[in-house]
Amino acid sequence: MLEVKAVTRMFGAKAAVDSVSFTIDHPGFVGIIGRSGAGKSTFLRMMNRLIDATSGEIRVDGRNVLALRGAEARAWQSQCAMIFQQFNLVPRMDVASNVLHGILNRRSTLQTMFNLWPRADILRALDILDRLGIAEQAPKRAEALSGGQQQRVAIARALMQDPRIILADEPIASLDPMNAQVVMDTLKRINTEDGRMVIANLHTLDTARRYCDRVIGMRDGRIVFDGTPDQLSTGVARDIYGADETFNEAATSTAIPADTTADRTYADIMLS
Numbered sequence: 217m218l219e220v221k222a223v224t225r226m227f228g229a230k231a232a233v234d235s236v237s238f239t240i241d242h243p244g245f246v247g248i249i250g251r252s253g254a255g256k257s258t259f260l261r262m263m264n265r266l267i268d269a270t271s272g273e274i275r276v277d278g279r280n281v282l283a284l285r286g287a288e289a290r291a292w293q294s295q296c297a298m299i300f301q302q303f304n305l306v307p308r309m310d311v312a313s314n315v316l317h318g319i320l321n322r323r324s325t326l327q328t329m330f331n332l333w334p335r336a337d338i339l340r341a342l343d344i345l346d347r348l349g350i351a352e353q354a355p356k357r358a359e360a361l362s363g364g365q366q367q368r369v370a371i372a373r374a375l376m377q378d379p380r381i382i383l384a385d386e387p388i389a390s391l392d393p394m395n396a397q398v399v400m401d402t403l404k405r406i407n408t409e410d411g412r413m414v415i416a417n418l419h420t421l422d423t424a425r426r427y428c429d430r431v432i433g434m435r436d437g438r439i440v441f442d443g444t445p446d447q448l449s450t451g452v453a454r455d456i457y458g459a460d461e462t463f464n465e466a467a468t469s470t471a472i473p474a475d476t477t478a479d480r481t482y483a484d485i486m487l488s
């Protein structure tokens with residue numbers, strides 16, 4: 217289904233992503249982990265065509281999406297919706313309009329100028345918000361919502377595109393543990409109930425273990441681990457994060473269990 221072949225991205229002389237290859241043959245929940253600068257964001261941004269690859273191919277059903285141009289590239293972008301750490305909503309705009317913006321590129325200029333939305337689209341946006349448990353927030357400005365609610369709005373905006381794949385770049389890195397759990401549960405539901413593939417860059421091992429069927433570990437632009445969560449031992453994690461025997465796995469925890477309010481700590485904080 218998804219075949220990544222020797223994808224590389226150079227920034228000057230530095231390879232941010234260095235000949236990355238892997239295949240995903242069913243719409244699972246894939247986590248990409250690694251310390252800051254490992255190349256995780258660069259990879260997702262290439263996949264979504266926000267930036268170009270220097271070389272390599274990403275084949276989806278046999279078609280190299282990295283070679284698509286113009287309208288075909290935009291059509292691909294709507295098939296692999298992206299969500300970001302900072303939500304990227306329009307803060308002063310109401311929640312429902314933010315969700316409708318997921319299909320902005322499908323409207324005519326006239327409709328855009330007068331902010332006209334077909335009734336069917338409005339109903340669908342409200343349905344999606346309802347499914348994500350935030351329908352009552354629809355008329356509020358996005359900036360009035362909590363971080364976890366805003367990220368759910370961003371997920372709703374992504375779903376509006378009816379994507380095959382959701383790319384999530386550090387989706388919970390700005391959230392407290394309780395909101396992080398709600399957002400991860402939401403992504404998991406979309407994966408299992410809708411059969412949409414989720415590929416999420418994650419900072420923390422416990423989140424990757426808890427939510428992913430498969431984990432890819434990156435270090436210095438390369439894949440250094442590709443396996444199931446139960447293969448992700450402390451030793452393997454130490455290799456991925458490039459740490460020595462003082463590596464403390466507890467420090468990579470988001471402390472996500474429902475009965476805790478412990479502060480989030482990151483591998484990068486521990487390892488920096």
Ligand SMILES: Nc1ncnc2c1ncn2[C@@H]1O[C@H](COP(=O)(O)OP(=O)(O)OP(=O)(O)O)[C@@H](O)[C@H]1O
Pocket residue numbers: 227231232250251252253254255256257258259
């Ligand atoms: N626009 C750019 N220009 C130059 N170098 C860049 C650019 N974007 C990323 N890099 C470099 O590429 C490497 C990989 O960065 P990337 O953001 O993909 O890592 P990451 O694993 O997502 O890290 P983080 O978790 O901090 O986002 C880093 O060394 C970074 O400095």
